[in-house]
Amino acid sequence: MTLKLDRRSLLRLSGAVSALGCLPLTARADDKAAPASSGPPPIEVYAATPQVDNIALSPDGKRVAVISQTGDDKMLIYFDVAEPTGKSIRLGPAKIRNLFWGSNDHVVIVDSQTTSLPQFTGSKQELSLARVLDLRTVKLRTLFDKEDDFYGIVMGPVYRVKIDGVYQLMAANYRMQGEYNYCLYQFSLDAGRGKLAYESSRDTEGYVVAPDGYLVAYSEFDDMRKEWRLYYNMAPRGKMENFKVIHRMKEALDYPSLEGLGRDCASVVVYFSKGEAKGEYHEISAEGVLGPSLDTSDYISTSPLYHPVTRRLAGFSHHDDWVGYDYTDPLLKKIADALPELMGDDYRTAIVEFAEDPRKMILYGENAEDAGTYYFADLSTGALQVLSQNYEDLPVEWITEKTAITYKAADGLEIPGYLTLPHGKPAKDLPLIVLPHGGPQARDFIGFDWQTEALASRGYAVLQPNFRGSGGYSSSFANAGHGEFGRKMQTDLSDGVRYLVKKGMVDPKRVAIMGASYGGYAALGGATLNPGIYNCAVSIAGVSDPKSFISFVAEKTDSRSSSSVLYWKQFMGDPHTYDEISPVKQAARASCPILLIHGTDDTVVPIDQSRRMESALKHAGKPVEFVTYKGQDHWETVGSSRIEMMKAALAFIEKHNPAT
Structure with a gap:
């Protein structure tokens, strides 16, 4: 065959x-x-x-x-x-x-x-x-x-x-x-x-x-x-x-x-x-x-x-x-x-x-x-x-280094992360983009990151929090995310915003959130579950509804008790509370415009998740835009689509959270 x-x-x-x-x-x-x-x-x-x-x-x-x-x-x-x-x-x-x-x-x-x-x-x-x-x-x-x-x-x-x-x-x-x-x-x-x-x-x-x-x-x-x-x-x-x-x-x-x-x-x-x-x-x-x-x-x-x-x-x-x-x-x-x-x-x-x-x-x-x-x-x-x-056309003076930081979440847990500052600007009252990673049991590192660099080149500070539940730290830090999907994993991000605001580095009135995969869910959560922090949200291939996503994973693995299903359930917590952490179910609470981006060939988070979110936001009378890319997968393998995706995301952010 x-x-x-x-x-x-x-x-x-x-x-x-x-x-x-x-x-x-x-x-x-x-x-x-x-x-x-x-x-x-x-x-x-x-x-x-x-x-x-x-x-x-x-x-x-x-x-x-x-x-x-x-x-x-x-x-x-x-x-x-x-x-x-x-x-x-x-x-x-x-x-x-x-x-x-x-x-x-x-x-x-x-x-x-x-x-x-x-x-x-x-x-x-x-x-x-x-x-x-x-x-x-x-x-x-x-x-x-x-x-x-x-x-x-x-x-x-x-x-x-x-x-x-x-x-x-x-x-x-x-x-x-x-x-x-x-x-x-x-x-x-x-x-x-x-x-x-x-x-x-x-x-x-x-x-x-x-x-x-x-x-x-x-x-x-x-x-x-x-x-x-x-x-x-x-x-x-x-x-x-x-x-x-x-x-x-x-x-x-x-x-x-x-x-x-x-x-x-x-x-x-x-x-x-x-x-x-x-x-x-x-x-x-x-x-x-x-x-x-x-x-x-x-x-x-x-x-x-x-x-x-x-x-x-x-x-x-x-x-x-x-x-x-x-x-x-x-x-x-x-x-x-x-x-x-x-x-x-x-x-x-x-x-x-x-x-x-x-x-x-x-x-x-x-x-x-x-x-x-x-x-x-x-x-x-x-x-x-x-x-x-790798990037021979990128001038040296436009390479911006990340700085490792730590800050305390509301419950006192130390949250590590990285801060990238925009080129040629003093670290005071800056516009900010929060960029949570996917996974969720993954992490960001200090190495060169094209997306962070692109955002910083347009005048934004970029915060990459390794929120609780992230991998690469202690098992207790990863376990601290269990049951905190859309809860403390979400407020870990806004706690980082408050930390930078308190230090005088970030303007609290100019904050946006953008992410892919789990980071896309966190972006939707920032608009619906933790409203009032962000001027806009960009979700790339993000989960929008835990209940339907679990059903997708169960169908894909042919079992409602497969290790993949159990992995997600340990983060999402009690199934009876899934609606509470569902951006789809909480769409009426959306406090800012939302851009949805998804590829048609995504086999990890199906495009149906973005379609559900678009429908819920429209039904609630909330501002939403939806961009699809034919043939694009979860890993953004198609280069031309990745370029267009970044252009669309930046145009949306610059419209609703301008850097100047």
């Missing part, structure tokens, strides 16, 4: 081009002189897709592949590091989700399509397809499209493995027959058909695959019994798999997560969200023995790091305002420790990808004079080469 694509648009060669304007530079990007500019750059400079959508380094560290964009068409650009003049292939208006090298001559492109399939619940799904492109022949193939009883899609990650010295791929999919089992397949990079590696139940959550293709373990969650189980392969390499349950937990929502290989390449790493090990990573041996907590740092938000060749646990990254690295592997620790000296102490640097020789890598960096640059670094020679700048 195959999903149809326009292969001609995917394989239209555009000839040899300069690879992203790559220059054989050894200086940092912000060492270049910036041209002077008299006024703020056009919105396109901020809202257009960054120069680099995805970037990947070949296993041998000699080649780079990049997904960039021209108009709404994606481009694959590939080149040798030693000679950065490459070739490009036009991919058409594809929604690229991932890019990596399958070998030194093959790239793997994972894209997604919004579609409906009869065996899947819900009216629409965003489904992923994995393509293998042979750069020697420019031939493309799609995983699973030649397998019987499968759609040509992938469900879960695609792994690069090396079996008997030959690179291959492993990927999983549901068999559209019988019990819809979850099947792991092994694919040659050149041959058409794959080979079944293992078939497990449809409850399977994911596999741990060793770098030689050996299947170590997998986990499954039984939604009916609300039980998580960890299966370990007791069979030696080369023998038929023999899986045994070595750990199980009864839990409806906060069940464990299988993360990867342990340090000895035999144990597996598991993250626990509940119980005595809550918030901790542990290794579990083949015998089911739970080891001690692995991450002993003081950081609240961490993620495991793995060696690029052995895939063994090699340390942890920590996430505060920016990412940091705590490697236990001696070589990787030495490399990470060398980055501040290589890039500069004032430079926020992140490791994007290692080659198999980890001394060769792609780095990303930014600071007050750099909106984001990618580099190739070779620590064996000390070479540092600029690959591409």
Whole structure:
């Protein structure tokens, strides 16, 4: 079974081009002189897709592949590091989700399509397809499209493995027959058909695959019994798999997560969200023995790091305002420790990808004079080469840094966040835009943010509160949001406004609110649940009615007690009070004009949520505008629509909450 694509648009060669304007530079990007500019750059400079959508380094560290964009068409650009003049292939208006090298001559492109399939619940799904492109022949193939009883899609990650010295791929999919089992397949990079590696139940959550293709373990969650189980392969390499349950937990929502290989390449790493090990990573041996907590740092938000060749646990990254690295592997620790000296102490640097020789890598960096640059670094020679700048048309003087702040909510809880001040204005009586993040259990960081920068360039201060319930802090901070959807999670935002007003930085008569996804709900809540604070509200793909949204999630997951439904319910609280926190039901209380923006291909928050809000506001006689974008998804993948969306939002805000 195959999903149809326009292969001609995917394989239209555009000839040899300069690879992203790559220059054989050894200086940092912000060492270049910036041209002077008299006024703020056009919105396109901020809202257009960054120069680099995805970037990947070949296993041998000699080649780079990049997904960039021209108009709404994606481009694959590939080149040798030693000679950065490459070739490009036009991919058409594809929604690229991932890019990596399958070998030194093959790239793997994972894209997604919004579609409906009869065996899947819900009216629409965003489904992923994995393509293998042979750069020697420019031939493309799609995983699973030649397998019987499968759609040509992938469900879960695609792994690069090396079996008997030959690179291959492993990927999983549901068999559209019988019990819809979850099947792991092994694919040659050149041959058409794959080979079944293992078939497990449809409850399977994911596999741990060793770098030689050996299947170590997998986990499954039984939604009916609300039980998580960890299966370990007791069979030696080369023998038929023999899986045994070595750990199980009864839990409806906060069940464990299988993360990867342990340090000895035999144990597996598991993250626990509940119980005595809550918030901790542990290794579990083949015998089911739970080891001690692995991450002993003081950081609240961490993620495991793995060696690029052995895939063994090699340390942890920590996430505060920016990412940091705590490697236990001696070589990787030495490399990470060398980055501040290589890039500069004032430079926020992140490791994007290692080659198999980890001394060769792609780095990303930014600071007050750099909106984001990618580099190739070779620590064996000390070479540092600029690959591409994300916003090369953005003048340095129009880059505005965020400042980390904290303030107290009405109940005394400390709320962290970020404040961005407008270019060239004193921090006094400023117009303000509150920009809450989505999630809601996500968070904002201090890094470059095109939307914040665009708003600040038009004369606004921008407040990004990491309200209670946000992720990336303590579990108690996240749990403080449970039951506070539209309640204290909402007033955390207006408490931030009051804090800035009290400091004299913000004019209380010139405040607006804008957000996407959960942030879109918060924008609607600011107008209806917490009225009188904002002059206008902009909701982008926002939830507007908890009751109907829960019904949508239940239909999509085929269960009213699925983990996704339970996730939302723990934030929304008592279902009997949903009308109290529903902007649709409280539309008559709207105290300011509202702009609704939504894409037709949104499979996360359906466009029906904005339609319901528009209808309720019109019925209540309240001012509302509604802008839709055909083909746009929840992640604003279509670049032209993103630009038009930002223009519409700014025009609306400038009309109802002018900066001057």
